[in-house]
Amino acid sequence: MEQGAWERFSRTRNRYRREVKLLQGRFPQLQNIQQKLVDSRSSSYIVETPIVYNSSLDDITPDSVIRLILVADNPGRREQLAENRRYLVGPSGKIAAKFFRDNPSLKIDFHKNVIILNKTPIHTPRTAELSELCRLGGAALETAFYQSQRLMAGLLLEFHRALSGEKSKSIPVWITGYSGMKKGGVFEAYTEELKRIYTGTGLEKSVFLYRHFSMNQFTIDLKQQAAPDESIPQTLGRIGTAYREKYLWHKNKLHGIIK
Numbered sequence: 001m002e003q004g005a006w007e008r009f010s011r012t013r014n015r016y017r018r019e020v021k022l023l024q025g026r027f028p029q030l031q032n033i034q035q036k037l038v039d040s041r042s043s044s045y046i047v048e049t050p051i052v053y054n055s056s057l058d059d060i061t062p063d064s065v066i067r068l069i070l071v072a073d074n075p076g077r078r079e080q081l082a083e084n085r086r087y088l089v090g091p092s093g094k095i096a097a098k099f100f101r102d103n104p105s106l107k108i109d110f111h112k113n114v115i116i117l118n119k120t121p122i123h124t125p126r127t128a129e130l131s132e133l134c135r136l137g138g139a140a141l142e143t144a145f146y147q148s149q150r151l152m153a154g155l156l157l158e159f160h161r162a163l164s165g166e167k168s169k170s171i172p173v174w175i176t177g178y179s180g181m182k183k184g185g186v187f188e189a190y191t192e193e194l195k196r197i198y199t200g201t202g203l204e205k206s207v208f209l210y211r212h213f214s215m216n217q218f219t220i221d222l223k224q225q226a227a228p229d230e231s232i233p234q235t236l237g238r239i240g241t242a243y244r245e246k247y248l249w250h251k252n253k254l255h256g257i258i259k
Contacts (some may be wrong), residue, residue, distance in 0.1 A: 001163075006062045008162030013057050016155050020053040020121055023151075027051075027144060030122075033137045038125055049080040051121050051148075056086045060115065066163050067113040069177040070096070071156060073120075073127040073212075080123040087116040092214040099219060103232050115163075117156055119150045119180075119190045127177070130186050146189040153193035160203055170206040174240065176218065178209040178247050188193070195248060204249055208240025 001009065024030070029052040038044055052075035060066070070088070078090035088096055097110040108114060122145060124130050134142040156173065164170040180187040198204050211217040228234050 001062050001064060001066070002165060005162055005165045009060065009159065012155060012158040012162055013060070015158070016057070017053050018049050019151055019155075023121070023144065023148060024051045027137075027141060029180055030137065030141070033133065033141070034123060037129060037133055037136060041125060045077055047080065047123065048082045049075070049085055051122055052080050052085055052087070052118075052123055053121065054085070054087045054116060054118070057115060065113055065169055066115055067108050067171060068115075069156065069159060069163070069171065069173045070114050070116050071173065072116060072118050073177050073180065074118050074130065075121065075123045076127075077125055087118055088213075092212065095219070096213040099213065101230075102125075105232055106236075115159065117152060117159070119177075120145060121188045122148055127180065127186065132245065149187060149190040149230060150193040153190050154197060156194075157197050157201070157203070161201075164203065164206075170203050173203075173207045174210055175207065176210050177212045178201065178243050179211075181209075181247055191247065199249070207244055209243035210235070210236075210240055 021166055027050075032048050034047045034050055038047055051107050072088055072092070075087060076090055078084055087093075100106060100110040100114075107127075120130070122130070122133070124133050130145065134145050160170070160173055177186065177187075181191040182188070185191075194207075198207065211221045213219075222232075222235060222239065225239050227238075230238070
């Protein structure tokens with residue numbers, strides 16, 4: 001990693017860590033609300049980390065080679081464990097790691113060449129339960145949840161800029177789980193903020209949308225849409241572009257904002 005890129009990455013990482021601490025400090029009651037939500041389920045567990053900073057970013061050094069930014073939804077049961085505090089370490093993460101192992105043409109090691117962000121750092125057992133969490137927490141928590149999405153969108157752009165650099169080609173961003181990003185979806189605020197801050201940056205065309213890795217949705221969609229005359233990278237590019245144009249920037253609008 002070039003010195004300038006490393007410095008920008010480090011500043012963004014520090015800001016990310018700091019913002020998570022600030023958010024947690026504003027809602028000391030959040031853990032109790034999350035525990036109430038967990039206890040209402042058939043399989044209960046102890047909430048250990050209400051708002052999760054992805055500590056795997058602390059493993060990145062100036063010698064690290066980052067080839068992809070992957071965006072998931074929010075920390076689940078395994079991600080919030082004090083012994084983890086990392087994103088995509090559960091079943092979805094294992095599926096993602098296997099996908100990259102099975103497709104060496106991508107030249108991406110999931111554990112070495114990928115940094116992972118979420119659309120919000122706020123934990124719930126399942127992503128769909130974020131709405132229920134906001135209901136239990138009231139208007140203040142709901143506002144904080146929307147703010148956290150805008151924060152994470154901004155951090156994505158900062159990391160994207162830092163790791164792309166001024167002289168090198170922009171690294172790709174894969175945003176998985178586009179269904180929640182639709183209008184009225186739980187991550188609509190994230191979508192709207194992405195549109196606002198990315199438009200005109202020149203990085204829009206290196207953002208791609210896909211289905212979740214969970215339940216093999218990503219791989220199933222890839223196989224269903226594969227064309228016999230395409231390589232895996234080509235198919236991924238085509239699919240990710242189509243979803244981007246559907247949910248973020250229509251190609252006609254995109255053509256008008258990219259020089």
